[in-house]
Amino acid sequence: MVPVLLPLSLSHLGLWASGLILVxxxxxxxxxxxxxxxLARAMDSFPGPPTHWLFGHALEIQQTGSLDKVVSWAHQxxxxxxxxxGQFLGFLNIYExxxxxxxxxxxxxxxxxxxDFLLQWIGKGLxxxxxxxxxxxxxxxxxxxxxxxxxxxxxxxxxxxxxxxxKWEEMAREDKSFDIFCDVGHMALDTLMKCTxxxxxxxxxxxxxxxxxxxxELTLLTQQRIDSFQYHNDFIYWLTPHGRRFLRACQxxxxxxxxxxxxxxxxxxxxxxxxxxxxxxxxxILDILLGARDEDGIKLSDAELRAEVDTFMFEGHxxxxxxxxxxxxxxxxxxxxxQRCREEVREVLGDRDSxxxxxxxxxxxxxxxxxxxxxxxxxxxxVFRQLSKPVSFVDGRSLPAGSLVSLHIYALxxxxxxxxxxxVFDPLRFSSENVARxxxxxxxxxxxxxxxxxxxxxAMNEMKVVTALCLLRFExxxxxxxLPIPLPQLVLRSRNGIHLHLKPLxxxxxxxxx
Numbered sequence: 001m002v003p004v005l006l007p008l009s010l011s012h013l014g015l016w017a018s019g020l021i022l023v024x025x026x027x028x029x030x031x032x033x034x035x036x037x038x039l040a041r042a043m044d045s046f047p048g049p050p051t052h053w054l055f056g057h058a059l060e061i062q063q064t065g066s067l068d069k070v071v072s073w074a075h076q077x078x079x080x081x082x083x084x085x086g087q088f089l090g091f092l093n094i095y096e097x098x099x100x101x102x103x104x105x106x107x108x109x110x111x112x113x114x115x116d117f118l119l120q121w122i123g124k125g126l127x128x129x130x131x132x133x134x135x136x137x138x139x140x141x142x143x144x145x146x147x148x149x150x151x152x153x154x155x156x157x158x159x160x161x162x163x164x165x166x167k168w169e170e171m172a173r174e175d176k177s178f179d180i181f182c183d184v185g186h187m188a189l190d191t192l193m194k195c196t197x198x199x200x201x202x203x204x205x206x207x208x209x210x211x212x213x214x215x216x217e218l219t220l221l222t223q224q225r226i227d228s229f230q231y232h233n234d235f236i237y238w239l240t241p242h243g244r245r246f247l248r249a250c251q252x253x254x255x256x257x258x259x260x261x262x263x264x265x266x267x268x269x270x271x272x273x274x275x276x277x278x279x280x281x282x283x284x285i286l287d288i289l290l291g292a293r294d295e296d297g298i299k300l301s302d303a304e305l306r307a308e309v310d311t312f313m314f315e316g317h318x319x320x321x322x323x324x325x326x327x328x329x330x331x332x333x334x335x336x337x338x339q340r341c342r343e344e345v346r347e348v349l350g351d352r353d354s355x356x357x358x359x360x361x362x363x364x365x366x367x368x369x370x371x372x373x374x375x376x377x378x379x380x381x382x383v384f385r386q387l388s389k390p391v392s393f394v395d396g397r398s399l400p401a402g403s404l405v406s407l408h409i410y411a412l413x414x415x416x417x418x419x420x421x422x423x424v425f426d427p428l429r430f431s432s433e434n435v436a437r438x439x440x441x442x443x444x445x446x447x448x449x450x451x452x453x454x455x456x457x458x459a460m461n462e463m464k465v466v467t468a469l470c471l472l473r474f475e476x477x478x479x480x481x482x483l484p485i486p487l488p489q490l491v492l493r494s495r496n497g498i499h500l501h502l503k504p505l506x507x508x509x510x511x512x513x514x
Contacts, residue, residue, distance in 0.1 A: 032088045039090040040082075042403045046092060048081030049073055056084025058227055066227075067381065067410050067486050070095075074411040079395065083406055086229020089113055091384065091404040095411035097418060097439035098394040103385055103405050104441065104449040107134075111384035111404050113232070117225050121218050121250050122314055123307030126454065136294055138454065141308065144288040145458055151357045153195055153458070157465040158355060160191040165473045172502040177479035179497035180328060185321040186212055191462060192317045196309065197260045198284040212317075214252035219318055221246045223489040257309050261302075264290065285312060312455070319379040320459050322491040325498050326377035327370055327467055329484060332476040332500050334425050341366045342471040360464050366471075368427035370463050374413075374445040376425065381410035381488045383447055409444060410492070418442050477501040 052059050061069055073081055074095045083093035091111070094100060109130030118128065126137050143149070164187040171178055189212045221242055225231045237243040264286050289305055300308065331338035341363075348362045349355070385405045392398040399405070414422040418439065419429070428434060430443075446453035453459070470476075479501060484494035 036088050036090070038402070039404065042400050043082045043090065043092055045397045046077075046080055046082055048077055048083070048093075051082075051084050051087075054087060055229065056086050056090070058085045058229055062227060065485075066488055070408055070411050071414050074408070074415060078417070079393070085226065086232065089229060089232060089404075091406035092399060093406045093408050093411075095408045095415055097412070097441040100407055100412060100441040100444065100448065101439075102391050102393050103387070104407060104444070104447065104451075106388075106391075107450045108385045108388050108405075109134075110451075111386045111406075113386075113404060114226055114384045117222050118314075120247070121222075121253065122310040123303060125304075125307035125311030127311050127315065134451075137304070137308065140292040140294065140300070141289075141454060143292075144285050145454060147457070149288070150458060150461060153461065154355055154357055154360070154465055156194045157191055157462045158469060160187050160194065161466045161469045163187065163190065165469060168474065168502055169504055172474065172504050175501075177482060177499040177501045179499050181321065181325045181494065181498050184325050184328075185216070185317065187466070188317040188320045188324070188462075189215075189313075191320075192313055194284070195458075196285040196312060196316075197264065198286065210252055211256040214249040214256075215314060215318065217249040218246065218253065218314075219490045221249070253310065254306070257306050257313070261286070261305060261309065285309075315453070316455055316458070318491045320462055322377075322379040322493065323370075323374065323459065323463055324466055324470075325494075326379075326492065327373040327463065328470060328476055328500060329478075329498050330369070330373040330376070330425060331467075331471065332478045335475075335477070337369055337425065337427060338471065338476060341369055341467075345468045345472060355465055355468070360461055363464055363468060365427065366464060366468060367460075368430040370460070370467065371430040371443070371445075372425055372427045375419070375429070375443060376413065376423075377486065377492055378409045378413055378445045379491050380445070380447070381408070381492050383407050383409065407444075407447075409447075410488075413443065413445075473505060475503040475505060477503065 049057065049060075051057055070083075070093065073093075079096045079099050080092050080094040082090055084090045094103065107130075110128055112128075115128045122128070124133075126134065126141060129137055164183050167183060168180075186209070224242065225237065225246075231237045231240065231242065238247070268290070286309065289300060289308055293299055331341065344363055344365045348359050383406075385407070387399060387401050387403045387405065389401050390398060391403075413419070416422050419442070429438075441448055444452075446456040446459075477500065479499040482496060482499040484498045485496055487493050487495040
Protein backbone atom coordinates (compact mmCIF):
# COMPACT_ATOMS: atom_id res chain seq x y z
CA MET A 1 0.00 0.00 0.00
CA VAL A 2 1.49 3.36 -1.07
CA PRO A 3 1.24 6.04 1.66
CA VAL A 4 -0.50 9.22 0.70
CA LEU A 5 1.66 12.31 1.14
CA LEU A 6 -0.40 15.32 2.09
CA PRO A 7 1.07 18.43 0.46
CA LEU A 8 1.63 21.38 2.70
CA SER A 9 -0.43 24.39 1.78
CA LEU A 10 1.28 27.53 0.58
CA SER A 11 0.23 29.28 3.77
CA HIS A 12 1.99 26.64 5.86
CA LEU A 13 5.13 26.99 3.76
CA GLY A 14 4.97 30.74 4.21
CA LEU A 15 4.70 30.35 7.97
CA TRP A 16 7.64 27.96 8.06
CA ALA A 17 9.74 30.29 5.92
CA SER A 18 8.80 33.31 8.03
CA GLY A 19 9.62 31.43 11.20
CA LEU A 20 12.99 30.31 9.84
CA ILE A 21 13.85 33.86 8.76
CA LEU A 22 12.92 35.19 12.19
CA VAL A 23 15.02 32.56 13.95
CA UNK A 24 18.03 33.20 11.68
CA UNK A 25 17.59 36.95 12.08
CA UNK A 26 17.42 36.58 15.87
CA UNK A 27 20.55 34.41 15.93
CA UNK A 28 22.40 36.92 13.74
CA UNK A 29 21.33 39.82 15.96
CA UNK A 30 22.38 37.88 19.05
CA UNK A 31 25.78 37.17 17.46
CA UNK A 32 26.25 40.86 16.65
CA UNK A 33 25.25 41.94 20.15
CA UNK A 34 27.64 39.47 21.76
CA UNK A 35 30.43 40.63 19.45
CA UNK A 36 29.71 44.27 20.23
CA UNK A 37 29.78 43.50 23.94
CA UNK A 38 33.16 41.78 23.53
CA LEU A 39 34.67 44.66 21.51
CA ALA A 40 33.24 47.29 23.87
CA ARG A 41 34.52 45.46 26.94
CA ALA A 42 37.99 45.26 25.38
CA MET A 43 38.03 49.06 25.01
CA ASP A 44 36.52 49.90 28.41
CA SER A 45 39.70 51.57 29.64
CA PHE A 46 39.92 53.88 26.61
CA PRO A 47 37.70 56.98 26.81
CA GLY A 48 36.46 58.41 23.54
CA PRO A 49 33.94 60.70 21.85
CA PRO A 50 30.22 59.99 22.39
CA THR A 51 28.54 57.65 19.92
CA HIS A 52 25.22 57.89 18.10
CA TRP A 53 22.81 55.16 19.25
CA LEU A 54 22.64 53.70 15.74
CA PHE A 55 25.49 55.09 13.60
CA GLY A 56 28.28 55.11 16.19
CA HIS A 57 30.79 57.71 14.95
CA ALA A 58 30.09 57.11 11.25
CA LEU A 59 27.46 59.82 10.85
CA GLU A 60 29.56 62.53 12.51
CA ILE A 61 32.58 61.52 10.40
CA GLN A 62 30.57 61.71 7.18
CA GLN A 63 29.07 65.09 8.07
CA THR A 64 32.21 66.84 9.33
CA GLY A 65 35.00 65.15 7.34
CA SER A 66 36.76 62.19 8.86
CA LEU A 67 40.34 63.47 8.76
CA ASP A 68 39.94 66.75 10.63
CA LYS A 69 37.49 65.14 13.05
CA VAL A 70 39.89 62.34 13.98
CA VAL A 71 42.76 64.83 14.38
CA SER A 72 40.60 66.87 16.77
CA TRP A 73 39.74 63.70 18.72
CA ALA A 74 43.47 62.84 18.86
CA HIS A 75 44.07 66.16 20.65
CA GLN A 76 41.26 65.39 23.08
CA UNK A 77 42.14 61.74 23.77
CA UNK A 78 45.91 61.07 23.94
CA UNK A 79 47.22 57.77 22.56
CA UNK A 80 43.94 56.24 21.34
CA UNK A 81 40.14 56.16 21.47
CA UNK A 82 37.33 53.80 20.37
CA UNK A 83 36.03 54.35 16.83
CA UNK A 84 32.67 52.81 15.91
CA UNK A 85 31.28 52.35 12.41
CA GLY A 86 27.67 51.66 13.36
CA GLN A 87 26.96 49.78 16.57
CA PHE A 88 28.66 46.49 15.73
CA LEU A 89 32.07 47.36 14.26
CA GLY A 90 34.44 49.01 16.71
CA PHE A 91 38.19 49.67 16.51
CA LEU A 92 40.71 51.07 18.92
CA ASN A 93 41.92 54.03 16.85
CA ILE A 94 45.62 54.69 17.62
CA TYR A 95 47.84 57.62 16.57
CA GLU A 96 50.83 57.54 18.92
CA UNK A 97 54.24 55.99 18.04
CA UNK A 98 54.59 53.64 21.04
CA UNK A 99 51.04 52.39 20.55
CA UNK A 100 51.78 51.88 16.85
CA UNK A 101 54.96 49.98 17.71
CA UNK A 102 53.13 47.68 20.14
CA UNK A 103 50.78 46.49 17.37
CA UNK A 104 52.55 47.03 14.06
CA UNK A 105 55.92 45.56 15.02
CA UNK A 106 54.06 42.24 15.06
CA UNK A 107 52.60 40.28 12.17
CA UNK A 108 48.92 40.39 13.13
CA UNK A 109 46.54 39.84 10.19
CA UNK A 110 44.65 42.61 8.46
CA UNK A 111 41.20 43.19 9.97
CA UNK A 112 38.80 41.02 7.92
CA UNK A 113 35.91 43.36 8.77
CA UNK A 114 37.53 45.91 6.43
CA UNK A 115 39.81 44.01 4.07
CA ASP A 116 37.27 41.29 3.27
CA PHE A 117 35.42 44.05 1.39
CA LEU A 118 38.31 43.88 -1.10
CA LEU A 119 38.29 40.11 -1.63
CA GLN A 120 35.80 40.19 -4.50
CA TRP A 121 38.18 42.59 -6.24
CA ILE A 122 41.80 41.64 -5.45
CA GLY A 123 41.37 38.09 -4.16
CA LYS A 124 43.68 36.56 -1.59
CA GLY A 125 46.92 38.31 -2.45
CA LEU A 126 49.70 39.61 -0.22
CA UNK A 127 47.58 42.46 1.17
CA UNK A 128 44.99 40.22 2.85
CA UNK A 129 46.84 36.92 3.38
CA UNK A 130 48.17 36.04 6.83
CA UNK A 131 50.09 33.27 8.53
CA UNK A 132 52.31 30.80 6.61
CA UNK A 133 50.59 31.58 3.29
CA UNK A 134 51.39 35.28 3.66
CA UNK A 135 55.01 34.47 4.53
CA UNK A 136 55.31 32.19 1.49
CA UNK A 137 53.94 34.83 -0.91
CA UNK A 138 56.06 37.59 0.64
CA UNK A 139 59.17 35.46 0.11
CA UNK A 140 58.19 34.67 -3.50
CA UNK A 141 57.52 38.33 -4.36
CA UNK A 142 60.52 39.92 -2.63
CA UNK A 143 62.96 39.25 -5.55
CA UNK A 144 60.70 41.40 -7.74
CA UNK A 145 61.74 44.47 -5.75
CA UNK A 146 65.51 43.86 -5.65
CA UNK A 147 67.47 46.93 -6.76
CA UNK A 148 68.83 45.03 -9.79
CA UNK A 149 65.23 44.63 -10.99
CA UNK A 150 64.32 48.22 -10.13
CA UNK A 151 67.29 49.91 -11.84
CA UNK A 152 65.98 49.71 -15.43
CA UNK A 153 62.60 51.07 -14.35
CA UNK A 154 64.08 54.59 -14.13
CA UNK A 155 63.74 54.94 -17.91
CA UNK A 156 60.22 53.48 -17.77
CA UNK A 157 59.15 56.03 -15.16
CA UNK A 158 60.57 58.86 -17.27
CA UNK A 159 58.91 57.63 -20.46
CA UNK A 160 55.43 57.53 -18.90
CA UNK A 161 55.98 60.87 -17.19
CA UNK A 162 56.86 62.57 -20.49
CA UNK A 163 53.61 61.40 -22.07
CA UNK A 164 51.74 63.14 -19.24
CA UNK A 165 53.93 66.25 -19.32
CA UNK A 166 53.50 66.65 -23.08
CA LYS A 167 49.74 66.67 -22.53
CA TRP A 168 50.14 69.24 -19.76
CA GLU A 169 52.19 71.39 -22.10
CA GLU A 170 49.12 71.72 -24.33
CA MET A 171 46.72 72.28 -21.42
CA ALA A 172 48.96 74.93 -19.83
CA ARG A 173 48.64 77.11 -22.93
CA GLU A 174 45.03 77.84 -21.98
CA ASP A 175 46.35 79.65 -18.89
CA LYS A 176 43.75 78.01 -16.65
CA SER A 177 44.13 75.76 -13.66
CA PHE A 178 43.18 72.11 -14.13
CA ASP A 179 42.83 68.98 -12.02
CA ILE A 180 46.08 67.01 -12.18
CA PHE A 181 44.89 63.94 -10.22
CA CYS A 182 43.32 62.03 -13.11
CA ASP A 183 46.28 62.55 -15.44
CA VAL A 184 48.72 61.46 -12.75
CA GLY A 185 46.56 58.37 -12.26
CA HIS A 186 46.73 57.47 -15.94
CA MET A 187 50.49 58.05 -15.93
CA ALA A 188 50.94 55.80 -12.87
CA LEU A 189 48.81 53.10 -14.48
CA ASP A 190 50.79 53.36 -17.72
CA THR A 191 53.99 52.91 -15.69
CA LEU A 192 52.62 49.86 -13.90
CA MET A 193 51.40 48.33 -17.15
CA LYS A 194 54.98 48.49 -18.41
CA CYS A 195 56.62 47.37 -15.17
CA THR A 196 54.08 44.63 -14.45
CA UNK A 197 53.18 43.33 -17.90
CA UNK A 198 56.00 44.61 -20.10
CA UNK A 199 53.62 46.78 -22.11
CA UNK A 200 55.38 49.17 -24.44
CA UNK A 201 52.52 51.53 -25.22
CA UNK A 202 53.26 55.24 -25.35
CA UNK A 203 49.71 55.92 -24.24
CA UNK A 204 46.83 54.04 -22.73
CA UNK A 205 44.53 52.03 -24.94
CA UNK A 206 40.78 52.10 -24.37
CA UNK A 207 40.90 48.81 -22.52
CA UNK A 208 43.46 50.16 -20.07
CA UNK A 209 41.46 53.37 -19.58
CA UNK A 210 38.45 51.23 -18.69
CA UNK A 211 40.63 49.44 -16.15
CA UNK A 212 41.68 52.76 -14.58
CA UNK A 213 38.03 53.89 -14.37
CA UNK A 214 37.08 50.54 -12.81
CA UNK A 215 39.80 50.83 -10.14
CA UNK A 216 38.75 54.41 -9.33
CA GLU A 217 35.14 53.22 -8.98
CA LEU A 218 36.17 50.31 -6.77
CA THR A 219 38.20 52.46 -4.35
CA LEU A 220 35.31 54.91 -4.00
CA LEU A 221 32.73 52.17 -3.43
CA THR A 222 34.93 50.33 -0.93
CA GLN A 223 35.41 53.45 1.20
CA GLN A 224 31.67 54.16 1.05
CA ARG A 225 31.02 50.62 2.24
CA ILE A 226 33.43 50.96 5.17
CA ASP A 227 31.76 54.21 6.24
CA SER A 228 28.18 52.90 5.83
CA PHE A 229 27.46 50.28 8.48
CA GLN A 230 24.27 49.16 6.69
CA TYR A 231 26.48 47.90 3.83
CA HIS A 232 28.73 45.74 6.03
CA ASN A 233 26.55 42.68 5.52
CA ASP A 234 27.41 40.93 2.23
CA PHE A 235 23.87 39.72 1.52
CA ILE A 236 22.42 43.21 1.88
CA TYR A 237 25.27 44.93 0.00
CA TRP A 238 25.10 42.76 -3.12
CA LEU A 239 21.39 43.56 -3.45
CA THR A 240 21.99 47.33 -3.50
CA PRO A 241 22.82 49.48 -6.56
CA HIS A 242 26.24 50.17 -5.00
CA GLY A 243 26.91 46.45 -4.65
CA ARG A 244 25.94 45.77 -8.25
CA ARG A 245 28.21 48.63 -9.43
CA PHE A 246 31.03 47.09 -7.41
CA LEU A 247 30.57 43.68 -9.05
CA ARG A 248 30.47 45.21 -12.55
CA ALA A 249 33.69 47.14 -11.89
CA CYS A 250 35.31 43.97 -10.50
CA GLN A 251 34.45 42.17 -13.71
CA UNK A 252 36.11 44.89 -15.81
CA UNK A 253 39.27 44.72 -13.66
CA UNK A 254 39.36 40.91 -13.72
CA UNK A 255 38.79 40.71 -17.47
CA UNK A 256 41.72 43.07 -18.01
CA UNK A 257 44.08 41.15 -15.71
CA UNK A 258 43.05 37.74 -17.06
CA UNK A 259 43.60 38.85 -20.64
CA UNK A 260 47.11 40.18 -20.12
CA UNK A 261 48.08 37.04 -18.16
CA UNK A 262 46.72 34.84 -20.96
CA UNK A 263 48.67 36.86 -23.51
CA UNK A 264 51.92 36.43 -21.55
CA UNK A 265 51.40 32.71 -20.99
CA UNK A 266 50.72 32.26 -24.70
CA UNK A 267 53.85 34.24 -25.53
CA UNK A 268 55.91 31.96 -23.32
CA UNK A 269 54.94 29.05 -25.56
CA UNK A 270 56.47 30.78 -28.59
CA UNK A 271 60.24 30.52 -29.00
CA UNK A 272 60.56 33.92 -30.67
CA UNK A 273 58.61 35.58 -27.87
CA UNK A 274 60.74 33.78 -25.30
CA UNK A 275 63.85 35.21 -26.93
CA UNK A 276 62.32 38.70 -26.83
CA UNK A 277 61.63 38.31 -23.13
CA UNK A 278 65.20 37.13 -22.46
CA UNK A 279 66.70 40.07 -24.33
CA UNK A 280 64.47 42.78 -22.84
CA UNK A 281 66.20 45.53 -20.90
CA UNK A 282 64.37 44.52 -17.75
CA UNK A 283 62.24 41.80 -16.25
CA UNK A 284 58.68 42.77 -15.38
CA ILE A 285 56.69 41.74 -12.33
CA LEU A 286 54.70 39.17 -14.29
CA ASP A 287 57.95 37.48 -15.43
CA ILE A 288 58.93 37.13 -11.79
CA LEU A 289 55.51 35.87 -10.68
CA LEU A 290 55.34 33.31 -13.48
CA GLY A 291 58.83 32.07 -12.61
CA ALA A 292 58.38 32.06 -8.83
CA ARG A 293 58.73 28.67 -7.10
CA ASP A 294 58.59 27.73 -3.44
CA GLU A 295 60.99 25.29 -1.74
CA ASP A 296 59.06 22.36 -3.20
CA GLY A 297 59.15 23.78 -6.72
CA ILE A 298 55.44 24.65 -6.70
CA LYS A 299 54.32 27.67 -8.76
CA LEU A 300 51.54 30.14 -7.97
CA SER A 301 48.14 28.92 -9.10
CA ASP A 302 46.16 30.94 -11.66
CA ALA A 303 43.96 32.31 -8.85
CA GLU A 304 47.01 33.28 -6.78
CA LEU A 305 48.67 34.82 -9.82
CA ARG A 306 45.69 37.02 -10.58
CA ALA A 307 45.32 37.97 -6.92
CA GLU A 308 48.93 39.14 -6.69
CA VAL A 309 48.73 41.03 -9.99
CA ASP A 310 45.46 42.74 -8.99
CA THR A 311 46.90 43.53 -5.55
CA PHE A 312 50.07 45.06 -7.00
CA MET A 313 48.12 47.07 -9.57
CA PHE A 314 45.71 48.34 -6.89
CA GLU A 315 48.39 49.17 -4.32
CA GLY A 316 50.96 50.41 -6.81
CA HIS A 317 49.05 52.89 -8.93
CA UNK A 318 46.46 54.50 -6.67
CA UNK A 319 48.89 55.15 -3.83
CA UNK A 320 51.53 56.60 -6.18
CA UNK A 321 48.88 58.77 -7.82
CA UNK A 322 47.97 60.20 -4.44
CA UNK A 323 51.60 60.72 -3.40
CA UNK A 324 52.65 62.55 -6.58
CA UNK A 325 49.51 64.71 -6.72
CA UNK A 326 49.76 65.89 -3.11
CA UNK A 327 53.51 66.50 -3.48
CA UNK A 328 52.89 68.82 -6.44
CA UNK A 329 50.21 70.58 -4.41
CA UNK A 330 52.76 71.12 -1.62
CA UNK A 331 55.25 72.49 -4.14
CA UNK A 332 52.62 74.94 -5.41
CA UNK A 333 51.77 75.90 -1.82
CA UNK A 334 55.43 76.45 -0.89
CA UNK A 335 57.20 77.94 -3.95
CA UNK A 336 60.47 78.49 -2.09
CA UNK A 337 60.81 74.72 -1.59
CA UNK A 338 59.70 74.11 -5.17
CA GLN A 339 62.53 76.30 -6.49
CA ARG A 340 65.12 74.71 -4.21
CA CYS A 341 64.11 71.23 -5.42
CA ARG A 342 64.28 72.36 -9.04
CA GLU A 343 67.78 73.78 -8.58
CA GLU A 344 68.96 70.56 -6.93
CA VAL A 345 67.61 68.44 -9.80
CA ARG A 346 69.36 70.65 -12.35
CA GLU A 347 72.62 70.44 -10.40
CA VAL A 348 72.44 66.64 -10.13
CA LEU A 349 71.67 66.25 -13.81
CA GLY A 350 74.38 68.64 -15.03
CA ASP A 351 74.87 68.46 -18.80
CA ARG A 352 73.27 65.02 -19.15
CA ASP A 353 69.91 64.53 -20.83
CA SER A 354 68.68 61.49 -18.88
CA UNK A 355 68.42 60.27 -15.31
CA UNK A 356 70.54 57.39 -14.06
CA UNK A 357 69.99 55.10 -11.08
CA UNK A 358 72.70 56.78 -9.02
CA UNK A 359 71.03 60.18 -9.47
CA UNK A 360 68.11 59.15 -7.28
CA UNK A 361 70.22 59.01 -4.13
CA UNK A 362 71.74 62.44 -4.82
CA UNK A 363 68.43 64.36 -4.84
CA UNK A 364 68.43 64.73 -1.05
CA UNK A 365 66.34 67.88 -0.73
CA UNK A 366 63.72 66.58 -3.15
CA UNK A 367 63.57 63.37 -1.09
CA UNK A 368 63.07 65.34 2.12
CA UNK A 369 60.25 67.31 0.50
CA UNK A 370 58.61 64.08 -0.69
CA UNK A 371 58.77 62.68 2.84
CA UNK A 372 57.34 65.87 4.33
CA UNK A 373 54.45 65.74 1.84
CA UNK A 374 53.94 62.09 2.87
CA UNK A 375 53.80 63.24 6.49
CA UNK A 376 51.11 65.84 5.82
CA UNK A 377 49.25 63.86 3.15
CA UNK A 378 49.98 60.12 3.59
CA UNK A 379 48.77 58.21 0.51
CA UNK A 380 47.19 55.56 2.77
CA UNK A 381 45.73 57.49 5.72
CA UNK A 382 44.45 54.53 7.76
CA VAL A 383 45.20 50.79 8.10
CA PHE A 384 43.55 48.09 10.19
CA ARG A 385 44.59 44.95 12.12
CA GLN A 386 42.93 42.22 14.15
CA LEU A 387 44.99 41.09 17.13
CA SER A 388 45.99 37.42 17.02
CA LYS A 389 47.21 37.65 20.63
CA PRO A 390 46.87 40.17 23.49
CA VAL A 391 48.87 43.38 23.43
CA SER A 392 50.03 45.62 26.29
CA PHE A 393 50.72 49.33 25.78
CA VAL A 394 53.30 51.60 27.39
CA ASP A 395 50.77 53.23 29.72
CA GLY A 396 49.66 49.88 31.21
CA ARG A 397 46.44 49.51 29.26
CA SER A 398 45.93 46.45 27.08
CA LEU A 399 43.71 44.76 24.51
CA PRO A 400 42.78 41.07 24.33
CA ALA A 401 43.19 38.80 21.31
CA GLY A 402 40.51 39.32 18.66
CA SER A 403 40.35 43.10 19.21
CA LEU A 404 40.30 45.37 16.15
CA VAL A 405 42.88 48.16 15.82
CA SER A 406 42.94 51.11 13.43
CA LEU A 407 46.26 52.88 12.92
CA HIS A 408 45.33 56.40 11.83
CA ILE A 409 48.49 57.42 9.95
CA TYR A 410 47.07 60.84 9.03
CA ALA A 411 46.47 61.70 12.72
CA LEU A 412 49.80 60.16 13.80
CA UNK A 413 51.70 62.32 11.31
CA UNK A 414 49.93 65.45 12.61
CA UNK A 415 50.26 64.56 16.29
CA UNK A 416 51.61 67.71 17.97
CA UNK A 417 53.10 65.61 20.79
CA UNK A 418 55.27 63.90 18.18
CA UNK A 419 55.85 66.61 15.56
CA UNK A 420 56.45 70.23 16.65
CA UNK A 421 54.27 72.61 14.62
CA UNK A 422 52.75 69.67 12.72
CA UNK A 423 50.88 71.83 10.16
CA VAL A 424 54.11 73.55 9.05
CA PHE A 425 55.79 72.20 5.90
CA ASP A 426 59.38 71.66 7.04
CA PRO A 427 61.47 69.23 4.94
CA LEU A 428 64.41 69.56 7.35
CA ARG A 429 62.52 67.28 9.74
CA PHE A 430 63.95 64.54 7.50
CA SER A 431 67.56 65.71 7.38
CA SER A 432 70.02 63.02 8.47
CA GLU A 433 70.66 64.65 11.85
CA ASN A 434 66.95 65.06 12.63
CA VAL A 435 65.83 61.63 11.44
CA ALA A 436 68.00 60.03 14.13
CA ARG A 437 65.80 61.72 16.74
CA UNK A 438 62.53 60.37 15.32
CA UNK A 439 60.68 57.53 16.98
CA UNK A 440 60.89 54.65 14.44
CA UNK A 441 57.09 54.48 14.36
CA UNK A 442 56.46 58.24 14.17
CA UNK A 443 56.63 58.35 10.35
CA UNK A 444 55.12 55.34 8.61
CA UNK A 445 53.59 56.27 5.23
CA UNK A 446 54.28 52.70 4.04
CA UNK A 447 52.96 51.13 7.26
CA UNK A 448 55.55 49.41 9.46
CA UNK A 449 56.87 46.15 10.81
CA UNK A 450 56.93 42.81 8.95
CA UNK A 451 53.76 43.69 7.00
CA UNK A 452 55.06 46.99 5.66
CA UNK A 453 54.64 47.84 1.97
CA UNK A 454 56.80 45.49 -0.12
CA UNK A 455 56.86 48.01 -2.98
CA UNK A 456 57.95 51.10 -1.06
CA UNK A 457 61.34 51.39 -2.83
CA UNK A 458 59.60 51.06 -6.20
CA ALA A 459 57.18 53.83 -5.18
CA MET A 460 59.91 56.16 -3.87
CA ASN A 461 61.94 55.75 -7.06
CA GLU A 462 58.93 56.54 -9.21
CA MET A 463 58.09 59.54 -7.05
CA LYS A 464 61.61 60.96 -7.43
CA VAL A 465 61.81 60.51 -11.20
CA VAL A 466 58.32 61.81 -11.96
CA THR A 467 58.40 64.79 -9.60
CA ALA A 468 61.90 65.80 -10.75
CA LEU A 469 60.72 65.82 -14.37
CA CYS A 470 57.60 67.77 -13.42
CA LEU A 471 59.66 70.46 -11.71
CA LEU A 472 62.04 70.72 -14.67
CA ARG A 473 59.18 71.25 -17.12
CA PHE A 474 56.76 73.45 -15.13
CA GLU A 475 56.35 75.96 -12.38
CA UNK A 476 53.35 74.98 -10.22
CA UNK A 477 51.02 77.50 -8.53
CA UNK A 478 47.79 77.24 -6.54
CA UNK A 479 44.31 78.07 -7.73
CA UNK A 480 43.10 79.97 -4.62
CA UNK A 481 39.47 79.48 -5.66
CA UNK A 482 39.77 75.68 -5.84
CA LEU A 483 41.89 74.52 -2.94
CA PRO A 484 41.81 70.73 -2.44
CA ILE A 485 39.78 69.12 0.33
CA PRO A 486 41.48 65.92 1.58
CA LEU A 487 39.19 62.89 1.42
CA PRO A 488 40.04 59.29 2.41
CA GLN A 489 38.97 56.73 -0.20
CA LEU A 490 41.32 53.89 0.77
CA VAL A 491 43.98 56.30 -0.50
CA LEU A 492 44.05 60.03 0.17
CA ARG A 493 42.24 61.91 -2.59
CA SER A 494 40.63 65.33 -2.79
CA ARG A 495 36.88 65.85 -2.69
CA ASN A 496 37.13 68.50 -5.44
CA GLY A 497 40.30 67.42 -7.27
CA ILE A 498 43.75 69.03 -7.11
CA HIS A 499 43.63 72.09 -9.38
CA LEU A 500 46.93 73.80 -10.13
CA HIS A 501 48.22 76.46 -12.52
CA LEU A 502 51.13 75.23 -14.64
CA LYS A 503 53.65 77.57 -16.27
CA PRO A 504 55.97 75.93 -18.85
CA LEU A 505 59.61 76.71 -18.20
CA UNK A 506 60.58 76.68 -21.88
CA UNK A 507 62.92 74.61 -24.04
CA UNK A 508 65.99 73.14 -22.41
CA UNK A 509 64.19 72.84 -19.07
CA UNK A 510 63.80 69.09 -19.18
CA UNK A 511 61.64 68.31 -22.22
CA UNK A 512 64.28 66.11 -23.82
CA UNK A 513 64.97 64.02 -20.74
CA UNK A 514 64.13 60.35 -21.09
